[in-house]
Amino acid sequence: MEARVNVITLAVSDLQRALEFYRDGLGLKSSGIIGTEFVGDEVFPPGAVAMFQLDGGLILAVWPRANLARDANLPLSAPSACEFSIGHVVGSREEVDAVLAQAAAAGATVTDAGRERPWGIYSGYFQDPDGHLWEILFNPQPDWSVPHL
Amino acid sequence: MEARVNVITLAVSDLQRALEFYRDGLGLKSSGIIGTEFVGDEVFPPGAVAMFQLDGGLILAVWPRANLARDANLPLSAPSACEFSIGHVVGSREEVDAVLAQAAAAGATVTDAGRERPWGIYSGYFQDPDGHLWEILFNPQPDWSVPHL
Numbered sequence: 001m002e003a004r005v006n007v008i009t010l011a012v013s014d015l016q017r018a019l020e021f022y023r024d025g026l027g028l029k030s031s032g033i034i035g036t037e038f039v040g041d042e043v044f045p046p047g048a049v050a051m052f053q054l055d056g057g058l059i060l061a062v063w064p065r066a067n068l069a070r071d072a073n074l075p076l077s078a079p080s081a082c083e084f085s086i087g088h089v090v091g092s093r094e095e096v097d098a099v100l101a102q103a104a105a106a107g108a109t110v111t112d113a114g115r116e117r118p119w120g121i122y123s124g125y126f127q128d129p130d131g132h133l134w135e136i137l138f139n140p141q142p143d144w145s146v147p148h149l
Numbered sequence: 150m151e152a153r154v155n156v157i158t159l160a161v162s163d164l165q166r167a168l169e170f171y172r173d174g175l176g177l178k179s180s181g182i183i184g185t186e187f188v189g190d191e192v193f194p195p196g197a198v199a200m201f202q203l204d205g206g207l208i209l210a211v212w213p214r215a216n217l218a219r220d221a222n223l224p225l226s227a228p229s230a231c232e233f234s235i236g237h238v239v240g241s242r243e244e245v246d247a248v249l250a251q252a253a254a255a256g257a258t259v260t261d262a263g264r265e266r267p268w269g270i271y272s273g274y275f276q277d278p279d280g281h282l283w284e285i286l287f288n289p290q291p292d293w294s295v296p297h298l
Contacts, residue, residue, distance in 0.1 A: 001175045001248050003203045007236025008154065009284070026150045038267045047268045054152045056205040059236070069231040072274040072282050073261035080229035082218040083281065087156025087208070099150050112222035118187045119196045125221040132232065133221050135158070 006058065008086065011065035011079075012130045018062035019050040021129050025106020028052040028060065045070040065130075085125065085133035092138055093122045099136045100124045108134075155207065157235065160214035160228075161279045167211035168199040170278050174255020177201035177209065194219040214279075234274065234282035241287055242271045248285045249273045257283075 012018040015033060023030045030052045038047025045067035052060040069076045090096055096114040103126040104110050114124035114136070123137035161167040164182060172179045179201045187196025194216035201209040218225045239245055245263040252275040253259050263273035263285070272286035 003177050005235055006238040009234045011232050028152050044267050065231050074230050077229040077231050080226040081223055082214050082226050083160050083232045085158045089155040118193050
């Protein structure tokens with residue numbers, strides 16, 4: 001396998017809410033909800049999805065949880081907020097705090113405000129409306145190979 | 150917020166197993182487990198982590214679930230496999246099948262073998278040893294803005 005990730009698909013309970021959070025609240029570019037022509041059948045889930053174009057060609061997608069489970073052939077399970085986090089690096093401590101504030105204003109829950117961590121970064125976390133964790137972080141060290149950036 | 154993701158951190162139950170799966174099984178480059186000098190205290194979790202350098206500067210990290218929960222100031226919850234998926238795009242249907250086979254040989258569970266999906270892609274899913282979903286996909290359409298790639 002090549003060392004490549006092209007898409008991060010987040011399972012959501014309300015597609016429109018997720019679109020509005022990431023597009024209107026955080027300012028990510030999106031064409032809105034697409035794929036509504038794929039209505040689903042006995043074999044496949046509906047295809048309606050929203051995508052956000054990120055730097056470097058990476059795509060962030062939001063897709064209803066039940067549809068992801070069906071597409072992957074998995075039973076639906078209760079949500080868990082401790083499965084993963086998405087790390088977003090910024091240029092200063094002030095910018096960490098500003099992004100956390102922006103997320104909170106958009107409806108996110110800041111679970112841990114910006115603070116210094118033992119491994120040399122300043123970071124804080126928010127959960128999107130579906131509980132998915134983002135860590136906003138500033139690493140003052142030029143060596144990006146240090147733990148946790 | 151800028152349209153940028155720098156890190157994807159996966160919560161794992163066994164750091165060594167996760168390292169071996171991604172490094173030895175899937176062939177991703179890693180310096181192994183680092184940050185062991187951060188032993189944790191009453192405030193912060195231990196810092197031991199493994200990271201994998203992906204194309205475009207993206208980092209895939211594996212970190213014990215309990216430590217992620219503590220760092221984010223969240224209660225630990227039962228794992229859920231339906232929170233997200235990571236999409237990995239390859240150049241052909243045969244390559245989809247080959248990556249799924251490689252993952253299975255490395256200890257992954259293929260939950261859905263490669264097949265055509267209504268939105269025009271050929272894809273299959275595997276779960277890593279901690280249940281995290283990867284979708285390996287081929288999109289024969291040149292227009293990458295189509296749903297689900």
